[in-house]
Amino acid sequence: xxxxxxxxxxxxxxxxxDAVAVGVIDFRKKTFDxxxxxxxxxxxxxxxxxxxxKPLTNSFFAIANKLEDKDLLxxxxxxxxxxxxxxxxxxxxxxxxxxxxxxxxxxxxxFSALRFMLEVERKLTSSYQKEVLKNLSSEIFFWKDLxxxxxxxxxxxxxxxxxxxxxxxxxxxxxxxxxxHAGLFGTVKGVCESLIKFNExxxxxxxxxxxxxxxxxxFVLGFDRVQNMENTLAGKGCSVNTFGHLGFTGTxxxxxxxxxxxxxxxxxxxxxxxFDKIQLNIFRRAVGERIWES
Numbered sequence: 675x676x677x678x679x680x681x682x683x684x685x686x687x688x689x690x691x692d693a694v695a696v697g698v699i700d701f702r703k704k705t706f707d708x709x710x711x712x713x714x715x716x717x718x719x720x721x722x723x724x725x726x727x728k729p730l731t732n733s734f735f736a737i738a739n740k741l742e743d744k745d746l747l748x749x750x751x752x753x754x755x756x757x758x759x760x761x762x763x764x765x766x767x768x769x770x771x772x773x774x775x776x777x778x779x780x781x782x783x784x785f786s787a788l789r790f791m792l793e794v795e796r797k798l799t800s801s802y803q804k805e806v807l808k809n810l811s812s813e814i815f816f817w818k819d820l821x822x823x824x825x826x827x828x829x830x831x832x833x834x835x836x837x838x839x840x841x842x843x844x845x846x847x848x849x850x851x852x853x854x855h856a857g858l859f860g861t862v863k864g865v866c867e868s869l870i871k872f873n874e875x876x877x878x879x880x881x882x883x884x885x886x887x888x889x890x891x892x893f894v895l896g897f898d899r900v901q902n903m904e905n906t907l908a909g910k911g912c913s914v915n916t917f918g919h920l921g922f923t924g925t926x927x928x929x930x931x932x933x934x935x936x937x938x939x940x941x942x943x944x945x946x947x948x949f950d951k952i953q954l955n956i957f958r959r960a961v962g963e964r965i966w967e968s
Contacts, residue, residue, distance in 0.1 A: 675707055681960050682711050689953040690946055691924060693719055693827040695862035697938035698965055701873055701929070706866040708938075712827065718813070720826045721940040722842050723858045723865070724921030725784075730814070730868060731806040731854040732790050733896035737878050738809060745775045749790040751893040753778050756785040762845045767792060780892050784845065787855035803852040809872055813864030817841040817857050818850070826859060827942040829923050842923050842944055856922075865927060865938045883915050883931035900928075907955055909937075909962015924954050928962060937965050 675698070682694045693712035700706065710719050723730070735741075736750055748754035755778035762769065770788050795802045803816060820826065820839055829842040841847050843856035860868075873879050878895075885894045892899060897917040900906045908916050908928035918928035918936075924943025929936035939961060943954045 675709060677964055678961060679709060679711070681957060681964070682709075685941075685953060685957040686711060689941070689943060689957070690950060691941045691943045691954070692945060693721070693940075693942050694957075695719060695721065695938075695940040696961060697862040697866040699866050699869060699929075699936040699938070701870065701879060701934040701936065704870050704874060706863075706870065708862045708866060710862060714825065716825045718824070718861050718863070720813075720815075720820065720824050720859045720861055721925060721942060722817070722826070722829050722921075722923045723814075723860050723925050723940070724842065724856050724923040726865070726919055726921040726925050726927065727854065727856050727858040728787050729896050729919045730810060730858060730865075731802075732787055734809050734872055734878075735794065735802075735806050736895060737872075737876055737881055746790060746793060748775060748777065749786045749793065750896045751891060752780050752782050752786050753891070753893075754783075754786050754789070755781065756783045756789060757781075758783045759785070759845075762848060766845070766849055782893075784843075784855040788853060791854035801852075802854070806854070809868070809875070810858075811860070811864035811867035811871065814858055814860035814868060816852050817846070817859050818852075820859055827945070829942050829944045830946070830948070860940075862938055862940050865940070869927065869929070869936060869938075879929060879931050879934065882917055886915055886917065886931075905959075907958045907962070909959050909964075909966055911963050911966035922948070924951070926958055930966065933966070935965065937961060 695710040697708035755776040830837045846853045846857040900916040912930045913932040915931040920926045924941035927938040
C-alpha cells in the first residue's frame with residue numbers, strides 16, 4: 675500500500691480535491707486493505723459516491739432478483755433510448771415514465787437509471803430503498819439519512835455555500851427522495867464491504883463475467899466494461915473481463931473477474947469545480963496499473 679499512498683499524496687498536491695481513499699480487494703480471500711487521506715483529522719470519511727449509486731442499487735437489485743425482463747435490462751444497460759440528462763422538477767416521475775422504451779445504441783442515461791427504479795417500484799410490495807440498502811454495508815447511506823456525527827467532504831456549492839452532506843447531483847437534490855442514479859454516500863470501507871458481501875451472497879462477479887463473454891455491449895448488467903486495454907481508467911494490465919463504474923464526483927471501482935481482484939477510489943474532485951479531471955484520470959490509471967501488476 676505504500677506505493678499507492680505515494681500516488682495519493684502526489685494526487686492531492688495537484689488535483690481539485692482535498693480527500694482521497696483507496697481500497698484494494700481480494701475477492702478470493704474476502705479481504706481488503708484500505709486507507710484515507712485528507713486535510714482533516716477524521717478516521718472515517720464519507721464521500722458522495724455519485725454514479726457508483728447505479729451499480730450498488732440497480733445492478734445489485736437486478737442480480738439479486740434474477741431479472742430477465744427485456745425492457746428492464748435495456749434500461750439497466752442504457753440501451754432504452756431515454757434522454758441522457760435534463761433538469762427534473764416536481765413532476766419528475768411522470769416525465770421519466772412518459773418516455774417510450776425503444777432499442778437504441780448506448781446512451782449513458784441518468785433517466786434510464788431512474789426509470790429502472792420506477793418500473794421496479796411498481797411491482798414491489800416494499801420500498802425500493804429498503805430492498806437495495808439491505809445488501810450494502812452499514813457504512814453506506816442515502817444522503818438524506820446520513821447520521822449527524824459522520825463527516826463528509828466538500829463537493830461543490832449549494833446556494834452559494836460550500837456543499838457538505840448534500841448530494842452533488844442537481845436532480846437528486848431537487849427530487850429530495852431516494853434515487854437510484856445518484857445519492858448514496860459511503861466510506862471506502864463501506865464500498866469494499868458491499869462488493870465482497872454481495873459477491874459472497876450472489877456470486878455476482880462470475881455472473882457479470884459470463885454475461886460479458888456472451889455480449890459485446892459496453893454495459894453488462896449495469897456495469898461498465900473495459901474497452902481500451904491500453905488506456906482504460908481501470909489501469910493498464912487488467913484482463914478483458916474487467917468491469918466497474920465511474921462516479922462524477924471522482925469515485926470509481928473496477929473488478930478483474932480473472933484475477934478476482936478489485937480496487938475502489940473515492941475522492942472529492944468536484945470540491946470547487948467539475949470540468950478538469952485530468953489529474954484524477956492519471957491517478958486512476960496509475961492506481962489500477964500498480965494493483966494489477968502486483
